[in-house]
Amino acid sequence: MWPRDMKAARTRTPRRPVPKKPSNPCVRDPVGVYCRVRPLSRPDQECCIEVIDETTVQIHPPEGYRIFRNGEYRETQYSFKEVFGALVVQKQLFDVVAKPLVEDLIRGRNGLLFTYGVTGSGKTHTMTGSPGDGGLLPRCLDMIFNSIGPFQAKRFVFKLDDKNGVEVQCEVDALLERQKRDAMPIPKTPSGKRQIDPEFADMINVQDHCKVEDVDEDNVYSVFVSYIEIYNNYIYDLLEEAPFEPIKPKPPQSKVLREDQNHNMYVTGCTEVEVKSTEEAFEVFWRGQKKRRIANTQLNRESSRSHSVFMIKLAQAPLDADGDNVLQEKEQITLSQLSLVDLAGSERTNRTKAEGNRLREAGNINQSLMTLRTCLEVLRENQMCGTNKMVPYRDCKLTHLFKNYFDGEGKVRMIVCVNPKAEDYEESLQVMRFAEMAQEVEVARPADRPICALTPGRRFRNQAFREELQRKLEMRGGPINEETEEQAVSELLLQNFPPLPSCELLDINDDQTLPKLIEVLEKRHKIRQLLSEEIAKTVRAFKTALQEFESSVASKENYVQGKLSEKEKTIAGQKMELERLEKKIKTLEYKIHILEKTTTIYEEDKRNLQQELESKSQQLQRQASDKRRMEARLQGMVTETSVKWEKECERRVAAKQLEMQNKLWVKDEKLKQLKAIVAEPKNEKPERPSRVRDREKPVQRSVSPPPAPSAPPVRLRHRRSRSAGERWVDHKPPSNVPTETVMQPQVPHAITVAAASEKALAKCDKYMLTHQELASDGEIETKLIKGDVFKTRGGGQAVQFTEIETLKQESPTGRKRRSSPSNPDQPEDAADSEWTDVETRCSVAVEMRAGSALGPGYQHHAQPKRRKP
Ligand code: ADP
Ligand code: MG
Numbered sequence: 001m002w003p004r005d006m007k008a009a010r011t012r013t014p015r016r017p018v019p020k021k022p023s024n025p026c027v028r029d030p031v032g033v034y035c036r037v038r039p040l041s042r043p044d045q046e047c048c049i050e051v052i053d054e055t056t057v058q059i060h061p062p063e064g065y066r067i068f069r070n071g072e073y074r075e076t077q078y079s080f081k082e083v084f085g086a087l088v089v090q091k092q093l094f095d096v097v098a099k100p101l102v103e104d105l106i107r108g109r110n111g112l113l114f115t116y117g118v119t120g121s122g123k124t125h126t127m128t129g130s131p132g133d134g135g136l137l138p139r140c141l142d143m144i145f146n147s148i149g150p151f152q153a154k155r156f157v158f159k160l161d162d163k164n165g166v167e168v169q170c171e172v173d174a175l176l177e178r179q180k181r182d183a184m185p186i187p188k189t190p191s192g193k194r195q196i197d198p199e200f201a202d203m204i205n206v207q208d209h210c211k212v213e214d215v216d217e218d219n220v221y222s223v224f225v226s227y228i229e230i231y232n233n234y235i236y237d238l239l240e241e242a243p244f245e246p247i248k249p250k251p252p253q254s255k256v257l258r259e260d261q262n263h264n265m266y267v268t269g270c271t272e273v274e275v276k277s278t279e280e281a282f283e284v285f286w287r288g289q290k291k292r293r294i295a296n297t298q299l300n301r302e303s304s305r306s307h308s309v310f311m312i313k314l315a316q317a318p319l320d321a322d323g324d325n326v327l328q329e330k331e332q333i334t335l336s337q338l339s340l341v342d343l344a345g346s347e348r349t350n351r352t353k354a355e356g357n358r359l360r361e362a363g364n365i366n367q368s369l370m371t372l373r374t375c376l377e378v379l380r381e382n383q384m385c386g387t388n389k390m391v392p393y394r395d396c397k398l399t400h401l402f403k404n405y406f407d408g409e410g411k412v413r414m415i416v417c418v419n420p421k422a423e424d425y426e427e428s429l430q431v432m433r434f435a436e437m438a439q440e441v442e443v444a445r446p447a448d449r450p451i452c453a454l455t456p457g458r459r460f461r462n463q464a465f466r467e468e469l470q471r472k473l474e475m476r477g478g479p480i481n482e483e484t485e486e487q488a489v490s491e492l493l494l495q496n497f498p499p500l501p502s503c504e505l506l507d508i509n510d511d512q513t514l515p516k517l518i519e520v521l522e523k524r525h526k527i528r529q530l531l532s533e534e535i536a537k538t539v540r541a542f543k544t545a546l547q548e549f550e551s552s553v554a555s556k557e558n559y560v561q562g563k564l565s566e567k568e569k570t571i572a573g574q575k576m577e578l579e580r581l582e583k584k585i586k587t588l589e590y591k592i593h594i595l596e597k598t599t600t601i602y603e604e605d606k607r608n609l610q611q612e613l614e615s616k617s618q619q620l621q622r623q624a625s626d627k628r629r630m631e632a633r634l635q636g637m638v639t640e641t642s643v644k645w646e647k648e649c650e651r652r653v654a655a656k657q658l659e660m661q662n663k664l665w666v667k668d669e670k671l672k673q674l675k676a677i678v679a680e681p682k683n684e685k686p687e688r689p690s691r692v693r694d695r696e697k698p699v700q701r702s703v704s705p706p707p708a709p710s711a712p713p714v715r716l717r718h719r720r721s722r723s724a725g726e727r728w729v730d731h732k733p734p735s736n737v738p739t740e741t742v743m744q745p746q747v748p749h750a751i752t753v754a755a756a757s758e759k760a761l762a763k764c765d766k767y768m769l770t771h772q773e774l775a776s777d778g779e780i781e782t783k784l785i786k787g788d789v790f791k792t793r794g795g796g797q798a799v800q801f802t803e804i805e806t807l808k809q810e811s812p813t814g815r816k817r818r819s820s821p822s823n824p825d826q827p828e829d830a831a832d833s834e835w836t837d838v839e840t841r842c843s844v845a846v847e848m849r850a851g852s853a854l855g856p857g858y859q860h861h862a863q864p865k866r867r868k869p
Helices: 090-106 123-127 136-151 171-183 198-204 278-298 356-385 397-401 403-407 422-438 463-475 485-496 513-679 758-763 828-842
Strands: 009-011 028-030 032-037 049-051 056-059 076-079 082-084 111-116 158-160 166-168 219-231 234-237 257-259 265-267 273-275 307-318 334-342 411-418 442-444 728-731 751-753 766-774 780-791 797-808 846-848
Touching: 032 090, 032 422, 056 422, 076 422, 082 090, 090 111, 090 136, 090 307, 090 334, 090 411, 111 123, 111 422, 123 136, 123 334, 123 411, 136 198, 136 219, 136 278, 136 307, 136 334, 158 219, 158 307, 166 307, 198 278, 219 278, 219 397, 234 397, 257 397, 265 397, 273 278, 278 307, 356 397, 356 403, 356 422, 397 403, 411 422, 728 758, 751 758, 758 797
Parallel strands: 032 082, 032 411, 111 334, 111 411, 728 751, 728 766
Antiparallel strands: 009 166, 028 442, 049 056, 056 076, 158 166, 219 234, 219 273, 219 307, 257 265, 307 334, 766 780, 780 797, 797 846
């Protein structure tokens, strides 16, 4: 450390006003809250957050969490200053969120940027990034150095003190410190640059060329970085070089917070490293990151439960009136700060199932974030309601450290990181609520810092002179290296190179010219030798430098080649994957096509079947109605028939009753006659009852003869007596069966024919047809149908049927043979109906004409044909 009373000029930073009274109380900006929704880890994960538009996200409860309020399914929308979806790249985020903070930093204003969200939501990815995809931190550094690169002060010109202030050292002090630093054994590449860890080389290779355009060129700048971690409410310096103790490493010592005279909070004894390039700054960060990892492993800590704060301080001071040196007036020095905070996971304790020590740690983390929340809530209330409640910044280190950002002035931005997976739903909801509340807190906008009163354009005042000098040196061919002594020696030698004196001998005794010449020549020879030695030295140096350069180029080339082949492999792999996927897509498309076709066929089938079904059901309905109608009709018929039969039965019963009464009467009569016979004298002959009294009285006809003991009324079957002159046509159809009855019709002089012929009829006057038919009881019934033959006026013959004689054979068991046309045992009705039938038949004359014949049945009519003359 250098004594403070040396020519260094200490200064108070004018950047931070008294906290309670912001310099610009009228203009306040709300905390800028942005939301970044990371992509899902797997495409099949259930998603509960949707980006609606550039400023809105919608969060909906997943299956398991569905909340019904008043029977309604609740989906909530949250608005932010801007929302970044899964496809948004780091550069876009940087341009919107961090770039303005870097611009502010260079203009001397403070900024605070933090990432908030649960573990795994992408806070670290957003802040630090990953190889090949640098986050906000390397991008901020890159932009800073791109902007101030040519205007940076030499190392150690600015010097931070241990009370959160900055001073400008004089050139000599700075030089001495530089020499001291150079003497330290720091690994260097042959080209003089620090070796870059290839692990993070990719991260800082942002290739953005992003810079602040109107940087004050009359200022000189210096960047300082520090990196701390707040774990379990203790602050640890991640850049502190602890002495190496391999046996029992000392646990890291925590740091305390102090307030400077401007009421700004700072970490006492915190390492602040001056850096001159993005690589250097990121290397410092990486060192801290490594240390953090080691500490986490050694002390069994949970990295997601610590807050990490990377602070970038930018000191700037104007050049003097000549533009050669930095102004040492303390009022002119500005120190601005940008804090990049990667907060601990905001999840609640039960999520990680912490136990024991870890539970306590988690509790503290929770406490930090809870306090942050409470502070913001109180602030908001104070701002909105005009109240003056005390904001509990001091309750935890995190809020205490940043209290001036909220209480004083600055720009505060927060990126709320969310993982849209369903498992994080509840936690994400909490995060959203916090973010919503934070947006309502306002922070005073920093005032513009006063402009240096010196004339602008000082930096380039002596530019022309410097350029001329450079040109001259180049013309002499020497390497342009201000720092090499060799060049100065060469210059000196060249300047001292003696000119040749005149070598003309004017006199033989001239003993001055030659020795003088010899002396000069010797001197020139010496200088020449020195110069050639110098040249040889330079050539050697140049050769080694060239070799080093070549080897470095080769190693770089190797590295690049390796990377290239790696990338090529990746590309080949991706191509194969792409081809595979394309094939799969084709197969699936084909399958879809087939399925669509099948679906169409099935749909067609379905339609047809439906139509069929409809027609069938209609048919069924029709049949059912037909059936109903038929049933009704049958019902009607049944009723009708039963009524008819009832009537018939009644009629028959009445007839039977009459018959029985008749029988009774006959019996009574007979009894009377018997009585009379008994009572009469013996010579008197009994009156025989007539066989048939009256044809119209079938009851009497059917009465069996009275049982007169003297003359029993046996009716003998007898052949009809024929008159002498009668001639018969005996018509026997050939189909007749022999009956083998005892009583055969025997007609003498008859002409027997198989078919009725006109010739036979002309010779005879009687006609008889033997006809057989099957009776209802299955026996053959032979009928002899008789008739008279007449001559018709037309010259033909006609037959008038007159009588039917029936012959019937019966088996002896019960049934009697009936051969008489008038059987008295026959039921009256049957006899009646038979008679009626025969009568009807016989009443029809059959007109026989020439050529016409009677068939085997009853052919009643043969239409007469006109005879030819
Ligand atoms: P946190 O710091 O919030 O715990 P990380 O930043 O470590 O979460 O993210 C967890 C994992 O998710 C990492 O592997 C990271 O690469 C990945 N990830 C996070 N955000 C994104 C993003 N926007 N795009 C791609 N990967 C991401
Ligand atoms: Mg993290």
